[in-house]
Amino acid sequence: MRLKERFHRFRAWQKEPRRFAVKESGPHRCACCGNEFEGNYCPVCGQAAGVGRITWQSLWKNVTMLWGLESNSMLSSLWQLIWRPGYFIGEYLDGRRQVSYPPVKMLFMLAVFYLVVIQLSGSSDAIPLMINEEKHIIDDIANWLMKNPGWGILSLTMMVILPTWVLFRLAPRHPKHTLPEGVFLQVFLSSILIFINIPEMASKWFNLLIPFYYYLAYRQLFGYSFWGTLWRLFCCLLVWVISLLIFVACFEYLYNRRDVISFIFVSIAIIAAILAFGYLISKQTEKRRLKRSESQKQTEEISPNMVK
Numbered sequence: 001m002r003l004k005e006r007f008h009r010f011r012a013w014q015k016e017p018r019r020f021a022v023k024e025s026g027p028h029r030c031a032c033c034g035n036e037f038e039g040n041y042c043p044v045c046g047q048a049a050g051v052g053r054i055t056w057q058s059l060w061k062n063v064t065m066l067w068g069l070e071s072n073s074m075l076s077s078l079w080q081l082i083w084r085p086g087y088f089i090g091e092y093l094d095g096r097r098q099v100s101y102p103p104v105k106m107l108f109m110l111a112v113f114y115l116v117v118i119q120l121s122g123s124s125d126a127i128p129l130m131i132n133e134e135k136h137i138i139d140d141i142a143n144w145l146m147k148n149p150g151w152g153i154l155s156l157t158m159m160v161i162l163p164t165w166v167l168f169r170l171a172p173r174h175p176k177h178t179l180p181e182g183v184f185l186q187v188f189l190s191s192i193l194i195f196i197n198i199p200e201m202a203s204k205w206f207n208l209l210i211p212f213y214y215y216l217a218y219r220q221l222f223g224y225s226f227w228g229t230l231w232r233l234f235c236c237l238l239v240w241v242i243s244l245l246i247f248v249a250c251f252e253y254l255y256n257r258r259d260v261i262s263f264i265f266v267s268i269a270i271i272a273a274i275l276a277f278g279y280l281i282s283k284q285t286e287k288r289r290l291k292r293s294e295s296q297k298q299t300e301e302i303s304p305n306m307v308k
């Protein structure tokens with residue numbers, strides 16, 4: 001029972017972790033511009049209320065700021081991303097920008113951190129180089145991905161934007177998300193992926209966290225059921241794999257002059273079919289959901305009269 005209670009508390013925190021309270025009511029005289037105000041921050045110059053003498057704490061705060069460790073910092077954003085990825089991303093998309101460290105900046109800070117860890121642990125020598133007779137562009141790409149983890153992971157996740165946009169268009173939560181919002185979603189997920197890559201150097205088992213996090217983030221963000229999330233994500237994965245094949249085929253065509261045009265066309269047709277199929281099913285699901293909520297509303301309207 002206690003465990004259950006704890007789980008419920010955790011679920012409540014996942015959905016709403018913050019309480020925005022006025023910590024410093026007023027009136028204050030701003031130490032910076034002399035304005036009188038009430039609340040946490042001066043409305044004229046933006047300085048926080050209650051700024052006093054410089055203490056060791058101020059020094060500590062200033063130093064940690066250098067690494068993006070202040071409140072609504074990178075570390076706390078990362079923490080939220082790990083424990084409540086979909087809800088956190090949803091809040092950001094809903095316009096609560098203050099809750100998060102700037103996502104693109106976070107991704108690239110993590111990429112730098114990842115490179116430093118690789119250098120220190122000496123696993124950069126362990127990068128496998130496939131040496132073929134024929135000069136293979138894929139090897140160059142793989143090398144580039146290893147050296148630029150930020151852009152690398154981002155370019156890999158970018159291929160999920162279109163299928164996500166189509167298949168999760170009619171989702172119960174965050175319906176009709178825009179393509180740029182889809183980009184931000186993948187930026188956040190890329191941060192998680194890079195973060196997973198760090199322990200992954202020690203054990204490949206950490207790779208299993210990747211599908212888990214995609215599932216968790218999509219489920220919390222879009223609000224589909226277990227299976228509803230799963231099959232849509234599976235379609236996204238299929239489209240991703242086929243897109244990757246198309247990408248490779250394009251390079252094969254450009255560099256090794258292989259005849260792959262028909263392959264590319266067939267692949268594009270398959271992607272279109274998957275997306276159309278998924279969209280039609282989503283439309284059916286949405287219709288059923290709307291009907292259900294409508295009939296629920298009607299019974300709610302009827303039942304008070306029944307009591308009379």
Ligand SMILES: [Zn+2]
Nearest residue numbers: 030033042045
């Ligand atoms: Zn001021």
